[in-house]
Amino acid sequence: MPPSPSVPPAERLLNLVIALVNTSVAMTKQQVRVGVAGYGDAPSTEAFERMFERDKDTLRSLGIPIVTVDAGGHSDEVGYRIDNDAYALPPVDLTPAELGVVALAAQLWSDKTLRTDISRAMTKLRAAGAGEAAGDAVAGITPRVRAAGDAYGPLLEAISERRVVSFRYRAANTGQEMTRHVEPWRIAARGGGWYFAGFDRDRQAPRVFRLSRITGRVRVTGAARAFEIPDVDVDAMLGERVGAERTAVLAVVPERAQAVRARAKEVVPVVGPSEHTGRTGRTDGRDVLEVPFRSRSAFADELAAYADAVVVLAPGDLRGEVLHRLRAAARLGEADRG
Amino acid sequence: MAERADDRLVRLLGLVAYLDGAGPVRLDELAGRFGVTARQVREDVDALWVSGTPGYMPDDLIDFDAYSLDEGLVHLTRARGMTRPLRLGTREAVALVAALRAMHASRPVQADPGRAAVVGSALAKLTAATGEAASAVDVRLAGDGDPEVLAAVSSALADARRLRIRYVNAADVASERDVDPVRLLTQDERTYLVAWCHRAAGRRTFRVDRILAARVLDERTESHDIDPDVDVTASVLADGGAGAPVATLVLASPARWVAEEVPAESVRDLPDGSFEVRLRVTNPAWLRRLLLSNAPDVRSVAPPEVAADVAAAARAGLAAYGEPARPAETADA
Numbered sequence: 001m002p003p004s005p006s007v008p009p010a011e012r013l014l015n016l017v018i019a020l021v022n023t024s025v026a027m028t029k030q031q032v033r034v035g036v037a038g039y040g041d042a043p044s045t046e047a048f049e050r051m052f053e054r055d056k057d058t059l060r061s062l063g064i065p066i067v068t069v070d071a072g073g074h075s076d077e078v079g080y081r082i083d084n085d086a087y088a089l090p091p092v093d094l095t096p097a098e099l100g101v102v103a104l105a106a107q108l109w110s111d112k113t114l115r116t117d118i119s120r121a122m123t124k125l126r127a128a129g130a131g132e133a134a135g136d137a138v139a140g141i142t143p144r145v146r147a148a149g150d151a152y153g154p155l156l157e158a159i160s161e162r163r164v165v166s167f168r169y170r171a172a173n174t175g176q177e178m179t180r181h182v183e184p185w186r187i188a189a190r191g192g193g194w195y196f197a198g199f200d201r202d203r204q205a206p207r208v209f210r211l212s213r214i215t216g217r218v219r220v221t222g223a224a225r226a227f228e229i230p231d232v233d234v235d236a237m238l239g240e241r242v243g244a245e246r247t248a249v250l251a252v253v254p255e256r257a258q259a260v261r262a263r264a265k266e267v268v269p270v271v272g273p274s275e276h277t278g279r280t281g282r283t284d285g286r287d288v289l290e291v292p293f294r295s296r297s298a299f300a301d302e303l304a305a306y307a308d309a310v311v312v313l314a315p316g317d318l319r320g321e322v323l324h325r326l327r328a329a330a331r332l333g334e335a336d337r338g
Numbered sequence: 339m340a341e342r343a344d345d346r347l348v349r350l351l352g353l354v355a356y357l358d359g360a361g362p363v364r365l366d367e368l369a370g371r372f373g374v375t376a377r378q379v380r381e382d383v384d385a386l387w388v389s390g391t392p393g394y395m396p397d398d399l400i401d402f403d404a405y406s407l408d409e410g411l412v413h414l415t416r417a418r419g420m421t422r423p424l425r426l427g428t429r430e431a432v433a434l435v436a437a438l439r440a441m442h443a444s445r446p447v448q449a450d451p452g453r454a455a456v457v458g459s460a461l462a463k464l465t466a467a468t469g470e471a472a473s474a475v476d477v478r479l480a481g482d483g484d485p486e487v488l489a490a491v492s493s494a495l496a497d498a499r500r501l502r503i504r505y506v507n508a509a510d511v512a513s514e515r516d517v518d519p520v521r522l523l524t525q526d527e528r529t530y531l532v533a534w535c536h537r538a539a540g541r542r543t544f545r546v547d548r549i550l551a552a553r554v555l556d557e558r559t560e561s562h563d564i565d566p567d568v569d570v571t572a573s574v575l576a577d578g579g580a581g582a583p584v585a586t587l588v589l590a591s592p593a594r595w596v597a598e599e600v601p602a603e604s605v606r607d608l609p610d611g612s613f614e615v616r617l618r619v620t621n622p623a624w625l626r627r628l629l630l631s632n633a634p635d636v637r638s639v640a641p642p643e644v645a646a647d648v649a650a651a652a653r654a655g656l657a658a659y660g661e662p663a664r665p666a667e668t669a670d671a
Contacts, residue, residue, distance in 0.1 A: 009343035014350050014389050018400075021419050022391045035392030058344050063427035088422035092467045098460035105437035108477075114433045119373070120348050121430035126371050127352030128423035138453060140495030141446050143437075143479055143524040159474045160428050175591035175611020189440075189477040193595070213594070234476055258506035259548050262484060305627035307655035309510065319659075326655045329633035333649030 012038025013055055017064060017082060026069045026079025056080075062120075063087055089128050096134035099125070103133045104141065111147040148194040151211045152187065154218040155196055159184050162229065164201070164222040168215045177215060182207070183227040188234040197237050199227065208237045245294055249313040251286040256309035260302070266290040283311070296321060304329070349374070350382055350389075351424055354400060357414035358421040362403070365410045383412060390418050431468035432475050438464065440477040446522050446529060449488040450496075479524045488522075490552040491531055495519050500557040501533070504550040509623035512550065517542070518559035534562040585625060586640045588614050593635035596628070612637055626651060 007015070015037040020027060033039045033048050042048035056066050064087045068078045094102065102125065106118045151167070158165045162183075169180045184198040194211040252261065261267065268288040293299040300321035303310050307326070312319040349372055356371070357363060369376040383402060390399035401416040426434065438461040447453050487503075494501045501519055506512040517533035520541075524530075528545055535542040541562070584603060589596055590612050597605040603616040619625045622644075629636060629648045639645040 008385075010341075010346035010350065011385050011389060013343060013347045014385070017347075017351065018389060018418050018420060019391055031392075037389070037392075037394060058347075061427055061429065062344055062348060063425045063430070084419070084422055087425055089425040090467050092463055094460060094463060097456045098463065101441070101457050101460045102434070102438070102464070105434065105441055108437040108440065109433065116342075116345070117427075117429045117433035118437065120345060121426050121434045123345075123348050123352050123372060124424045124426055124430070126373075127356045129356060138447075138456070140492075140519065141441075141453075141522050141524070143441050143444060143446075145440065145477055145479070146525070156429060156432060156474060170594075171591075175594075175607075175613075186473070187475045189475075255512070256510055258510065258512045258550055262547075262550050301631035304633070304655075305630045306510065307630060307651040308658040311658050323656070323659060323661070325630060325633045326652045326659070328636070329630050329652030330649050330656060332629070332633065332636060332639055332645045332652070 006041055007038035009038075012036070012041075013058065016055060017059065020066060020080055020082040021084060023081055026081040028077045028079050030077070032080070089124060092125060092128055094125070099133040101138055104138050104143075108143050108145055109147075110144060111149075111152065113153055114148065145189050146194075148187070148189070149211055149214075151196075151214050151218045152194070154220050155184050155187055155211075158218075158220045159186065159229070161220075161224040162227055163220050163224055164226055165198075165218050165220055167218045169209060170213045170215055180209070182209070185229045186232045186234060187211075188238075190234070190238060195234070195238065197232050197234050206237060208234070245292050246315065248291050248293055248299065248315065248318055250289045250291055250303070251283040251311040251313055252289055253286055253309045257306050260291055260306075260310065261287075261289060264289040264291045283313070286311070288313070293318075300325060346382075348424065350386060351420060353379070353382055354386060354414065354417050354420045355423040357412060358417045360414070362406050362411035362413040365412055368412055379412070383407065426468050428474075431464075435461070435465055435468055436475040436477050440479050444479040444524055444529075445485070445488055446492060446524060449485060450492050453492075479529075484547075484549070487546060487549045487552045488529075490554055491519060491522055491546070491549075494552075494554045494559075495522060497554075498559045500555040500559055501552055502555055503531075503544065503552045505544055506548045506550060507623075508621055508627065513537075516555065517544070518562065520562075522546075534560070583619060583641075584616055585619050585644055586614060586616050587629075588612055588637040588639075589632070590635040590637060593632050596632065600628075622647070630655075 016032070016039075019032070019036045027035070029049075029052060032052065033042065039048060039051065042051050059066055059082075064082060066080050066082055067086070068080055070078065103122065106115075106122055109115050109118060155165060157163075164181060165184055166179060166181045168177050170177050181201040182198040183201065184196055186198075187194065187196045189195070195208050196211065197206065197208050199205070200207040247265070250257075250260070266289070296318055300318060303312060303318075304322045304325035312322050352372065353368065356368075365376045365379055368379045372379070386400045387402060388394075388399065392398070398418070399416070400414070400418050400420070403411075403413040403415050406413040438457065441447055442454065442457045442461055447457050491501065493499075501517050502514065503517060504512060504514050515535055515537040517531070517535050519531060519533045521532040522529065523532055523543075528547065531544045531546055531549065533542060533544065534540070587596070588608070594613065596602075597613060597615050600615075600617060603618055605616075606614045608614060617625070625644065626648055629639065629644075630652060633648070633652070639648070
């Protein structure tokens with residue numbers, strides 16, 4: 001039965017896989033073009049070459065590597081084959097509850113690319129015979145991470161192949177756009193933002209970049225295996241864990257700043273008018289709270305938002321940060337500032 | 339939209355690997371397993387039926403038992419060597435393992451030892467099957483919320499029981515309410531409880547770090563016709579919808595996260611690196627907090643009433659600190 005013309009791409013790929021798995025040694029390109037259903041559609045040698053190269057890339061990205069072998073004999077052409085062992089999934093014996101967890105994890109990504117990747121993974125796991133999913137163990141829980149955007153795909157490819165990326169990047173402190181050349185190490189999502197850490201070749205130092213500040217496309221350039229990926233502590237690079245836990249002393253109006261109160265270690269209710277007044281500000285009629293914090297600027301953001309309901313008594317640097325915000329806000333009512 | 343060729347290929351190969359040695363399997367069961375319609379499975383079978391090795395003579399082709407198929411049973415009789423399930427590609431392994439790691443480390447999972455154990459064992463099995471490539475992506479979910487509150491919410495969800503919570507809203511007003519929990523949603527940096535609120539007689543979304551206390555009641559939850567799939571950020575900020583007033587802020591570059599994380603009507607970059615963002619504001623308390631927190635990076639605010647409101651709050655704050663000193667309020671100093 002000769003293959004009918006205009007074979008759909010999925011079926012052409014399927015026939016290529018079956019042919020290259022079953023071939024005794026290897027198939028040359030010419031044998032593929034003549035023999036495998038779908039490739040006869042190519043109107044020219046160039047069109048066939050493009051089609052075949054694209055199909056090889058598609059299969060590799062699906063975890064089905066095509067290997068090249070010396071066809072031997074009288075031909076100096078290379079041959080192609082697929083080794084069964086190279087693509088087989090080792091047995092994954094998931095219990096129904098575990099499969100339920102995996103199905104839930106599949107909902108984590110809001111990102112279209114990541115959703116495609118994970119639903120394909122689910123198809124493969126199901127084909128490997130995993131049983132029915134049971135969702136009881138994780139009932140009611142819905143984790144979700146916002147979309148990473150277009151940079152994710154090329155960055156992941158560059159990390160896997162250890163190739164350099166270049167892209168236009170808008171700096172946070174100046175707003176200026178510059179082209180950056182980076183050896184990417186790891187992609188990370190923290191606190192609602194996507195980042196990647198790597199070695200910045202222009203600045204000759206490790207840097208963290210925020211994906212949403214990348215303007216335009218990320219280009220994967222240069223040779224593969226161009227660098228080694230070190231052990232990366234993304235959190236240290238982002239500065240989140242920098243600085244130990246400290247304790248703030250706050251004077252809070254009764255019944256106010258409840259979300260801050262919930263984290264307090266110690267609450268001394270309603271201080272009398274004579275005890276803490278003076279330079280540090282009003283404490284009369286207020287509760288004095290001891291609240292642990294790590295990030296000074298994040299905590300200052302939160303406390304400034306309470307305006308007069310919270311007064312920072314200590315430490316001085318946190319108090320200064322809050323005052324800086326309040327002074328700036330007090331000037332907002334005046335004319336626009338340049 | 340037409341299905342992508344690579345997605346379909348994965349399913350075609352998956353069907354053969356699954357059916358090999360499985361005997362006859364019902365069409366609708368296959369459809370359920372692979373998450374597609376029965377009609378799609380039938381089309382897949384038709385495609386497989388004409389696929390095989392070059393030559394494409396009857397013995398070269400993948401084959402099914404035609405009589406079984408007439409009865410809605412798919413029975414593979416020749417697999418042409420395609421019997422091994424596909425391993426996970428790098429991208430697939432990354433997407434799966436990063437998601438499981440993030441879930442495993444999240445508070446709602448860690449709040450329940452049984453739950454943490456199941457997620458942990460699924461993660462261990464998949465990590466073993468996928469290798470180390472998966473460490474290229476590292477995702478951490480919200481770390482907020484009182485463990486006792488999370489434990490109470492988790493057990494109420496698991497046992498379908500009503501909760502009594504003490505909740506403080508964005509305007510810093512605390513209240514007590516009975517809610518029927520629907521879902522614990524961890525989205526990016528925060529965890530939210532989606533629930534039916536008996537006081538409001540409607541669906542409400544509560545930030546878990548603002549639940550001051552939670553107690554599981556004896557009452558069972560009632561079933562409510564509500565959509566648990568909610569865009570939290572939008573619902574917290576924009577409950578009022580399109581009729582709400584618009585505020586226009588010009589912010590310096592360091593406050594760019596506002597444009598990135600708040601659903602804005604529009605964002606416009608200005609030549610000096612600052613940017614203008616237009617927000618539809620239904621919750622004035624939320625906007626006041628945003629502006630107080632980020633005042634040093636705020637270049638301008640419109641309409642002027644909003645600016646005046648924030649400035650008044652800030653002056654009251656400065657007065658509480660005793661600077662600028664208001665003699666009347668620090669009489670004993």
